[in-house]
Amino acid sequence: MDFRGSETALGPQSADLLPATAAMAVKVVIVGGFGVGKTTLVGSVSEIRPLTTEETMTQAGADVDDVAGIERKTSTTVAMDFGRISINDELVLYVFGTPGQERFWFLWNGLFEGALGAVVLVDTRRLEVSFDVIGRLEDSGVPFVVAANTFPESPTYPIEELRAALDLPAEVPIVRCDARTRESGRDVLMALMRYLYDLAAPPPPAR
Ligand SMILES: Nc1nc2c(ncn2[C@@H]2O[C@H](COP(=O)(O)OP(=O)(O)O)[C@@H](O)[C@H]2O)c(=O)[nH]1
Numbered sequence: 001m002d003f004r005g006s007e008t009a010l011g012p013q014s015a016d017l018l019p020a021t022a023a024m025a026v027k028v029v030i031v032g033g034f035g036v037g038k039t040t041l042v043g044s045v046s047e048i049r050p051l052t053t054e055e056t057m058t059q060a061g062a063d064v065d066d067v068a069g070i071e072r073k074t075s076t077t078v079a080m081d082f083g084r085i086s087i088n089d090e091l092v093l094y095v096f097g098t099p100g101q102e103r104f105w106f107l108w109n110g111l112f113e114g115a116l117g118a119v120v121l122v123d124t125r126r127l128e129v130s131f132d133v134i135g136r137l138e139d140s141g142v143p144f145v146v147a148a149n150t151f152p153e154s155p156t157y158p159i160e161e162l163r164a165a166l167d168l169p170a171e172v173p174i175v176r177c178d179a180r181t182r183e184s185g186r187d188v189l190m191a192l193m194r195y196l197y198d199l200a201a202p203p204p205p206a207r
């Protein structure tokens, strides 16, 4: 299937019902450190009301979850975010957002089963909160792209500087995004789908 350059079916008719032409459902995972925007991203791209398990941070939790530098973060995801987006008439993505804190790693069991790819969201003010997550992803073998979410005081590093800081190989796509907008979130997912497509496509004939 060639979905390159296709538009999403996000017209006024987009609703809870899948188009009858939907033929392929793909599981995609959104991971990243605490407060990088996973819940926001799933919420902004999802056509269905996203299923989110947010819990108001307790004083006890506040000690564990490092909120320094994160605006107005008063809730923390204890389980998954779940949403759905139609990439085109045939291809539907099911999006799972999962916390990156070590104490939630039990949720990673089976997370990548059947997942075609993943997005690592990073906050350029706190790149280090995503290091462990990237390591785990690399171990899992699931292909991923990295999306740098835009926060007010985020330094805008050149992409290649980000690549070096995150110690990522040259082929891993790195994009910028604003997780609050659907357009931008969709572009991240499209970048992932293009990457997966390129990985699967046979190399062009030599001439
Ligand atoms: N300025 C800005 N704030 C964002 C963006 N994405 C998320 N936020 C805010 O950052 C905080 C953490 O986001 P959240 O989605 O809960 O992070 P999660 O822990 O990765 O699920 C929330 O207060 C969001 O409103 C973004 O792209 N830009």
Ligand SMILES: [Mg+2]
Binding pocket: 038, 039, 040, 076, 077
């Ligand atoms: Mg969350």
